Amino acid sequence: MRKAYLFIAAALIGMPAVAAAQSSANASVSVTATVWKGISITPNSGALDFGTVIAGQAGAPTISATGGSAASFAVSGQGGQPISVTWDASTSLPGPGATPLTFNPTVVGNTVNVNTSGTTSLSSGTHNATLTAGGAYYVFVGGNLSGLAASTTPGSYSGTWNMSVAY
């Protein structure tokens, strides 16, 4: 009998009443995506034209990025966001001769469409400029030509130089 009592007691203690307790809960996760206006860059001027240069002339032909002959670009995107302006470090300009000329850029930027004052010298790289609250930025390009020598074959030399922007 003693064993019987103990068995009953053990059974009562081990009843699954508490283990079967039910409970429920919930929580929520916020799912978020921030959408920005697409970024673009548009030429505001024609080609960067060095005009006529003389084979063997003293000094490298140069166009100032803050002068009237500079090429200009308008950048548009999400207002207030930093952007990365990158470009080719140099560009080969093939011509009629065996040796091309080389274009070496100089780049400045401004928050307004003016390159004669208030510009900032830019280096190609990450987050090197910031769009205005209205989402604008302006880039002006000058540079010089290297490789011009007395032996340079006369003729027209041209090439394509690339610039890109990203957030």
Next chain:
Amino acid sequence: MKRAACVLTALAALASLHPAVLAGQQAFSQGLTIQVGVASGLTVLRDRDLNFGNLVTNSGVTTVTLASANVGKLHIYGGQNRTVNITLVPPATLKFGTNTIPYTWGGAYNEQLNIPTDPTTVTLAATTATFRLRDTGPTGNYDQAYLWIFGSVTVGAVPPGVYSGTFTISAAY
């Protein structure tokens, strides 16, 4: 607590019966261990929201995977080794005012490891699932499991803005 009280009452009745049954027999003493199990309440805690970051208009599909740093994360804790049933209610779209972008949900759980990329992590195929809480909690008196929320959004020609939605997770046992 009502059930626990019944157990104690029954044990007291047994103790009062004991001397009569044992009359005429040799004396002995018997220790009686009394146990009461109190189940932990089930809790779902959000550890991190799901954030797709900064996207650009017309950029198309962007996916946050289970392995991404910005995957949404929760943990569920409750009674030791309990089996839980979960129900997910994902948003179909993320909204910015009246503008929307589609959201395709993804989810996964791990019963024991807080490691989303572990081979034991199970990717959810439906919005309901059943699994066990197997990871012993820090204090040792409850167990927990882990849940991750991810997915993809498709950004078309929509206005710039912050698009958001609410992903609800319910659990019960």
